[in-house]
Amino acid sequence: MNVIELRGIGKTFTDRAEPTMALQGVDLAIAAGEFVSIIGPSGSGKSTLMNILGLLDVPSEGEYLLDGVVVASYRDRELARLRREKIGFVFQSFNLLPRLTVQANVELPLIYAGVGAKQRRARAASLLKLVGIDHRSTYRPNQISGGQTQRVAIARALANNPSLLLADEPTGNLDTKTSADIIGELRRLNRETGATVIIVTHNPDIAHETDRIITVRDGRVVSDSAVKHSSRTKED
Numbered sequence: 001m002n003v004i005e006l007r008g009i010g011k012t013f014t015d016r017a018e019p020t021m022a023l024q025g026v027d028l029a030i031a032a033g034e035f036v037s038i039i040g041p042s043g044s045g046k047s048t049l050m051n052i053l054g055l056l057d058v059p060s061e062g063e064y065l066l067d068g069v070v071v072a073s074y075r076d077r078e079l080a081r082l083r084r085e086k087i088g089f090v091f092q093s094f095n096l097l098p099r100l101t102v103q104a105n106v107e108l109p110l111i112y113a114g115v116g117a118k119q120r121r122a123r124a125a126s127l128l129k130l131v132g133i134d135h136r137s138t139y140r141p142n143q144i145s146g147g148q149t150q151r152v153a154i155a156r157a158l159a160n161n162p163s164l165l166l167a168d169e170p171t172g173n174l175d176t177k178t179s180a181d182i183i184g185e186l187r188r189l190n191r192e193t194g195a196t197v198i199i200v201t202h203n204p205d206i207a208h209e210t211d212r213i214i215t216v217r218d219g220r221v222v223s224d225s226a227v228k229h230s231s232r233t234k235e236d
Helices: 046-053 076-086 102-112 117-130 146-157 176-193
Strands: 002-013 020-031 035-039 061-066 087-090 164-168 196-201 212-217 220-226
Touching: 002 046, 020 046, 020 196, 020 220, 035 046, 035 176, 046 164, 046 196, 076 087, 087 146, 102 117, 102 146, 117 146, 146 164, 146 176, 164 176, 176 196
Parallel strands: 035 196, 035 212, 087 164, 164 196
Antiparallel strands: 002 020, 002 061, 212 220
8 A cells, every 4th residue: 555645746936036846747656664765966856855745845736645645635733633643754954942851852742642751751761772862861952963963853753653754864964883773773663663764865875775765856756766685684
């Protein structure tokens, strides 16, 4: 079953000096449980595509089906519920709340989901340990480095065990080892829970760790291919 289906999606920004076409004629289907990367140069439209997939923006034309339902048929309240319950986001700009501690930022989605205090504290602590930032749990975002902030953003995105995880340059500020750990965790989430994982990146090495690479250029999908992992065993 396709969790995502795009039919003739176009996006034009009209709030600029001249209208800018960011996407045009995008047809795309992603099945439930896939581990996919979207790659392309700066300005190619890949982040715009990610925002549409995550229900953060709407297309100017075309049709987006999420779990077989046309997204345009949802009301704002229903879209907010879907974003909260179904989709985990890792934003390139982090979007952490500056007045909250690292721990509280990770707990936030759990509060919205109605999780009790003891359980959400334990879940947040576990995720912070996973991404190697548990020793900064009482710090605020302006007291930690960019790389550490990215780790917090990833932990927060995993909080509600989302069925669809969208990550925009999730390893952009991380060292090689931590990047490998994060991609490994995203793959584990994909395999063990069946979550669909979509990573936007400009890094070919990161893209080749996924199972499928969708290349975007000038607002169009120019290639879509499976990745062969000849050295990966079934037990990895």
